[in-house]
Amino acid sequence: MAKPPLPIGSWGEISTWVVQTDTKGKPVKYKSQAKFRDHDGHVRQVSKYGKTKTAAERALQQKLQDRAKTNQSGELTAMHKISHLLDLWEKRFERLVTDGKRSPTSLETYRRAIKNHVRPALGELRIGEATTPRIDTVLTKIKTTAGASTAKTCRAIISGTMKLAVRYGAISVNPVREADTIEAPPKQPPRALTTEEVQLLRKSLAADDYAHQADLPDLTTFMLATGVRIGEALAVLWSQVDLEAGTVEITHTIARLKGEGLIRKTTKSKAGQRLLHLPNWAIATLRTRQTAGIRLDDPIFADTLGGYRDPSNTRRALRTALSPIGNTARRDLGLSLRALRRQTGMTRRQVAETLRWPQTRIELVETGRIKVDHDMVATLVASYGIGLEHHHPLLAQIHDATQPAESDKLAWIRSHALRKTTATALDQAGHTARQIADQLGQAKVSITQDIYMGRQAANPAAARALEDAFEDPELP
Structure with a gap:
């Protein structure tokens, strides 16, 4: 009966012998060698040298283990550590970012979650040890200590890595699939500003010296007029505004990446790239900002040096300005x-x-x-x-x-409330959810409806329709 072949990524018996002696015949160099079945199926001799037999064998063992981990052509085993799997998944996500299929800010978010939560909790486990109950326990703990939002991010990462393990043959079923879903009510339900609150907001910002120094009154006006995200508003250049036609082109957003600083990158999805029409009061605001020295490649809302503003710092300034000195x-x-x-x-x-x-x-x-x-x-x-x-x-x-x-x-207002206000105003004006999603730059209408549109409970038209449909003239 033929001897069964070595499994992929494994090696046979290690042989060690003397290859060099000194003048007195004392061994000074050893060679250890073993057959290794590479991930292309070919069996090759792998060797390593050492001054002693033990040193040569240890060096060979390390070389074989490293070769089993790194010399892969798309396969993993259930014995690989999850930390190694996370490295593979992260490199794959990096390639997607390079290809423009994923956002670099998403990569930064996932890296933080991997470093702070996923790797400490699962990194030293073997892939085969990642059972549904064990992952469920980890996600529950993360939700308790870091919140539901972080737990959802970690669940997406773990699911993606386990999907990769299934694809490479290490396991047959993704254990995250049966893990309990993470649900939590939003910290702040969708809420839009009323007309009176919008007037109070603009009046308060106009009277606040701090808000003027942070260039917030015009920025707030622009965001209410367009419904854009704060990063998108800070990325708009003067060349993208046509005041005669009353339009603005949204194509990029500003983000801060670790090791790179502020960057102007394309929007997360194609839905984010859009041409928006401006109301007359927004056009008037932009006309007042134009000066003879403005260049077309300057951002509309620039920092004090004329460069891009940091979205995080701008949000902080807006939070401060939205908490004006009460008395x-x-x-x-x-x-x-x-x-x-x-x-x-x-x-x-x-x-x-x-x-x-x-x-x-x-x-x-x-x-x-x-x-x-x-x-x-x-x-x-x-x-x-x-x-x-x-x-x-x-x-x-x-x-x-x-x-x-x-x-x-x-005091309750945050920058996203301005988007909700724009969406709700369009909803009340009779625009469809698809039209509002296009205005906000969202691909999924469901997100627009569930998060950004402040729904009204009263619907008189529904009562009239039901009355016409079921009215019985013979009933008293």
Whole structure:
């Protein structure tokens, strides 16, 4: 009976012998050799040398193991570590980004999730050990510690890697397929600004020196007029605007990539590349921004040096501006709290780390741009070693600062609320979901309907239609 062939990526018995001796006949060099079946099916001799028999055999073992991992032509085994599989999946995604089929920002997001969550949880397991119950447990833990959004990202990554393992023959079924789906209600349900809130927003930004310094009034107007994402708005060049025709061309977005800085890249999908018509009030805003020195290749909303603005910094500035100083009492309280912090020698970052608060919250409190209450201030000053109950002047300031202000109506607004407002306005004007999705640059109408369109519960037309359909003239 013929001897069965070596499995792909494995080797036979290792042989070692002396190949060199010194003048006294003492061995000084050994050679270890074994037959290795490569991933093209051919059996080849693989050898390695060492000063001792043990050293030669260890060197050969390492060479054979490395060859089994790296010399692949599309195959894996269930014994490979998931960490190795993640490397293969990441390289494949990099090629898709290079080919323009995937977004570089998606790659950055996946890399963070792999580094912080997936690799620590699964990297040292073998592919064959990645069972559905084990993956389910990992995803549940990630959801608990990092949130549903991160868990969904990790689920997509693990599913993609396991799909790759199935394709390469390491396993026969993707274990993620039967894992429990990750569901969580949105932190903030779709909400659009009312007409009164839009007027209050524009009035508030126009009266805010900080907002003017950050060039936010015109940017907000442009986003309301178009429904574009903030990165898309920052990527528009003057050459893409035709004020005579009243149109703007959306083709790119601004993103920050690790190791590359700010880049202007094409939109995530073909649906994102679109020609939009501008309302007259938006055209008027853009005309006022035009000056004789503007070049066609300049961005409309540039930074102070005339270059591209960072979307993250712009969002932060918008959040700050959308929390305007509510009243004089709130501003005075913020100044007092800032003075107390400085007396302790602490920075805003140190306070934020101590309390596990976002650093921006400390800034908003100290500038009077956030509504505070007694408990919040008590927690804050406690980190300075101050007991609020013994600080009577501060207690009096808190009483005055906690009174309602008109600007509190704007505190909930984020940049995406402007997109929702545009979508809802078009919906109420009778535009179809497909037309609204095209305006927003979304390929799937379902996303537009579920996330960006603030639906109205009342529908008088439905009552009239049912009345006409089922009215019985013989009934009293």
